[in-house]
Amino acid sequence: MAEPLDVGVIGLGTMGAPMARHLVEAGHRVTVWNRTRAKEEPLAALGAARASSPAEAAGGADVVLTCVSDEPDLREVVLGPDGVAQRLASGAVLVDSSTVSPTLARELASVLDDGGRLFVDAPVSGGSEGAQKGTLTVFAGGSDAAVAKARPVLEAFSGRITHLGPAGAGQAAKAVNQLVIAGAYAALGEGLVYGQAAGLPMDALVEALLGGAANSWIVANRSANVISGSYPLGFRTSLHLKDVRIGLREASALGLELPVADLVASLEQRLVDAGYADEDVSNLARIVRGEA
Amino acid sequence: MAEPLDVGVIGLGTMGAPMARHLVEAGHRVTVWNRTRAKEEPLAALGAARASSPAEAAGGADVVLTCVSDEPDLREVVLGPDGVAQRLASGAVLVDSSTVSPTLARELASVLDDGGRLFVDAPVSGGSEGAQKGTLTVFAGGSDAAVAKARPVLEAFSGRITHLGPAGAGQAAKAVNQLVIAGAYAALGEGLVYGQAAGLPMDALVEALLGGAANSWIVANRSANVISGSYPLGFRTSLHLKDVRIGLREASALGLELPVADLVASLEQRLVDAGYADEDVSNLARIVRGEA
Numbered sequence: 001m002a003e004p005l006d007v008g009v010i011g012l013g014t015m016g017a018p019m020a021r022h023l024v025e026a027g028h029r030v031t032v033w034n035r036t037r038a039k040e041e042p043l044a045a046l047g048a049a050r051a052s053s054p055a056e057a058a059g060g061a062d063v064v065l066t067c068v069s070d071e072p073d074l075r076e077v078v079l080g081p082d083g084v085a086q087r088l089a090s091g092a093v094l095v096d097s098s099t100v101s102p103t104l105a106r107e108l109a110s111v112l113d114d115g116g117r118l119f120v121d122a123p124v125s126g127g128s129e130g131a132q133k134g135t136l137t138v139f140a141g142g143s144d145a146a147v148a149k150a151r152p153v154l155e156a157f158s159g160r161i162t163h164l165g166p167a168g169a170g171q172a173a174k175a176v177n178q179l180v181i182a183g184a185y186a187a188l189g190e191g192l193v194y195g196q197a198a199g200l201p202m203d204a205l206v207e208a209l210l211g212g213a214a215n216s217w218i219v220a221n222r223s224a225n226v227i228s229g230s231y232p233l234g235f236r237t238s239l240h241l242k243d244v245r246i247g248l249r250e251a252s253a254l255g256l257e258l259p260v261a262d263l264v265a266s267l268e269q270r271l272v273d274a275g276y277a278d279e280d281v282s283n284l285a286r287i288v289r290g291e292a
Numbered sequence: 293m294a295e296p297l298d299v300g301v302i303g304l305g306t307m308g309a310p311m312a313r314h315l316v317e318a319g320h321r322v323t324v325w326n327r328t329r330a331k332e333e334p335l336a337a338l339g340a341a342r343a344s345s346p347a348e349a350a351g352g353a354d355v356v357l358t359c360v361s362d363e364p365d366l367r368e369v370v371l372g373p374d375g376v377a378q379r380l381a382s383g384a385v386l387v388d389s390s391t392v393s394p395t396l397a398r399e400l401a402s403v404l405d406d407g408g409r410l411f412v413d414a415p416v417s418g419g420s421e422g423a424q425k426g427t428l429t430v431f432a433g434g435s436d437a438a439v440a441k442a443r444p445v446l447e448a449f450s451g452r453i454t455h456l457g458p459a460g461a462g463q464a465a466k467a468v469n470q471l472v473i474a475g476a477y478a479a480l481g482e483g484l485v486y487g488q489a490a491g492l493p494m495d496a497l498v499e500a501l502l503g504g505a506a507n508s509w510i511v512a513n514r515s516a517n518v519i520s521g522s523y524p525l526g527f528r529t530s531l532h533l534k535d536v537r538i539g540l541r542e543a544s545a546l547g548l549e550l551p552v553a554d555l556v557a558s559l560e561q562r563l564v565d566a567g568y569a570d571e572d573v574s575n576l577a578r579i580v581r582g583e584a
Contacts, residue, residue, distance in 0.1 A: 102490070124504075125503075125504030125505050125506065126503075126504045126505060127505060130504070136504075137500055137503040137504035139500055159503065160500065160503040160504075162496050162497075162499060162500035162503075163496075164492055164493060164496055164497060164500070165491070165492065165493065169490075169491075169492060172487065172490040172491075172492055173487065173492055173497050173500060175483075175486065175487075175490075176483040176484065176486060176487040176490075176492070176497060176501070177483070177500075177501055177504065177505070177506045179479060179482050179483035179486060180479050180480055180482075180483035180484075180501060180506045180511065181479070181505055181506050182479055183475035183476055183477075183478050183479025183480075183482070183552060184475055184476040184479055184506075184508065186475050186551075186552040187471060187472050187473070187474055187475025187476055187552055187553070188472055188475075190471050190472075190475070190543075190550040190551075190552055190553050191467075191468040191469070191471035191472035191539075192468065192472075193548060194467065194468060194471060194539060194542065194543040194546065194548055194550065195464065195465065195467075195468040197543070197546040197547075197548060198394070198461075198464040198467075198468075198542065198546065199457070199461075199464075200456055200457065200461060200464055200465055200468070201456060201457065204454050204455075204456055205454075205456060205465050205468060207454060208429055208431055208452065208454035208456070208465060208469075209468070209469055209472060211417075211418075211429040211451065211452040211454075212416075212417030212418045212422070212428070212429035212452075212469065212509070213417050213418060213419060213469070213473055213509050213510065213513075213527070214417065214469050214472045214473050214476075214509070215508060215509040216476065216507060216508030216509065216510070216511075217504070217505050217506070217507040217508065218505065218508070219472065219508075221505075235505070247483075247486060250486065250490065251482075251486040251489070254486065254489040254490065255489075256485060256486055256489060256580055257580070257582075258482040258486065258580060259478075259482075259555060259559065259579065260475060260478040260479055260482055260552060260555060260556070260559075261479070261482050263551060263552060263555050264552070267551065267552075287551065288548055288549070288550060
């Protein structure tokens with residue numbers, strides 16, 4: 001294995017907790033912090049240290065990994081009064097696996113560069129299954145030196161790391177990923193709810209879809225949700241909505257209109273308004289069934 | 293191989309011509325007819341006989357395969373004055389691999405049943421590549437006896453045959469397939485055109501997409517079209533539009549609204565109106581680039 005590193009992990013949610021576990025299991029010296037402190041306990045039981053603030057988790061760390069839900073949270077844990085930037089040492093790297101805008105990623109890289117600290121935006125794809133199994137896909141942005149320093153940490157929980165360019169490029173690639181799956185999730189619900197209403201044998205239908213041009217990870221892994229009408233996580237509708245809006249804003253700033261993504265965002269907002277924010281995003285099928 | 297059959301093939305377009313070729317190569321005695329008669333010549337050169345009408349191609353056939361572009365054409369070649377129904381023998385089977393409505397499939401099955409003729413709706417997925425390679429996915433509807441009789445013909449050009457229920461079930465399943473890919477094609481264009489505008493390295497981006505939840509046949513096989521801005525067939529935009537409208541009509545009759553499919557149909561109509569009907573449907577990316 002790689003040389004053990006001192007790694008701070010900030011954010012122990014659906015994604016961050018299993019990522020931290022993989023880092024402990026890979027032999028790194030892990031220090032965790034989470035806003036809801038009780039979520040640190042399972043990691044402590046595995047051997048992680050607990051910090052009293054993001055700044056303390058960053059003190060003495062070779063690498064700090066952040067994985068939080070949205071931009072205000074990320075600003076707070078990095079730039080806030082007890083944030084990572086207060087204590088991250090020169091030559092150390094902040095790896096952010098949250099999904100935020102490329103613009104914020106570039107801002108954080110610039111702030112940390114003042115003081116010789118490195119930054120990698122490293123949003124992931126693969127959902128909670130990928131995090132549990134340690135097979136996430138990482139979209140990485142940053143300098144070659146920053147990505148090289150981050151790599152042993154990323155390798156602990158990912159099956160594929162793609163370095164796409166300077167800071168912000170990882171987030172731009174993640175936005176592409178979220179736009180590509182937006183239409184695919186919505187269309188899965190439309191097709192399968194129609195097929196069910198038409199009386200088709202659904203297991204045989206899904207097998208047939210997987211044999212042709214409709215074959216996809218989403219059809220293979222999310223059809224069962226649509227067929228049963230239950231939507232366990234997976235990937236939260238509210239978070240996908242946030243990500244699609246990042247893509248829409250970034251595309252709009254480049255003069256591009258994305259009509260399907262725009263429609264899917266409006267459908268997901270209806271799901272959130274109807275109380276389905278915390279289900280898997282395959283719940284777009286609820287729209288077709290008239291449930292939201 | 294299977295016992296050689298007398299097979300009539302009506303319709304030698306992008307899909308029908310390679311399907312007929314596979315039937316000749318499988319050792320069946322093939323008789324072809326096409327509205328534009330010159331398209332029969334390459335098949336005749338491979339050893340197929342030529343008929344002077346669909347009715348003549350059906351005379352003496354064990355199986356007749358039709359593969360035409362739309363409902364009026366199918367009505368003409370089956371129910372017209374020189375149509376298949378005029379001569380198809382009792383016990384023989386009409387296999388229709390066109391994509392039409394489940395409603396028309398049930399009508400043809402009913403007409404042929406009068407006289408003891410069998411019917412299978414057998415629309416396919418897999419595009420022109422699948423037809424060339426003989427690896428199409430077949431969505432089959434019909435009685436067990438009809439599908440059993442059709443199977444040796446279907447096996448000559450398909451990698452997978454799924455029997456989904458009585459006449460019309462194959463077309464309903466194909467409609468599901470076309471609805472599922474509708475949103476996926478549109479979203480591919482939106483994601484990749486944004487990614488390109490954001491300056492991402494596109495080959496590396498596509499590889500990364502294929503490693504996660506965005507993985508699909510469409511991303512793997514159609515990203516190059518979007519990136520290069522050229523859209524060789526593939527699967528014609530005008531035909532996908534026809535298929536999506538079948539799905540929308542059938543779903544509407546069941547009381548379902550499909551907002552994404554509805555939007556994609558309107559985008560594809562814009563492409564048709566702008567002169568792009570005969571390109572591959574991955575040309576939905578033209579909408580994002582403001583080209584239609």
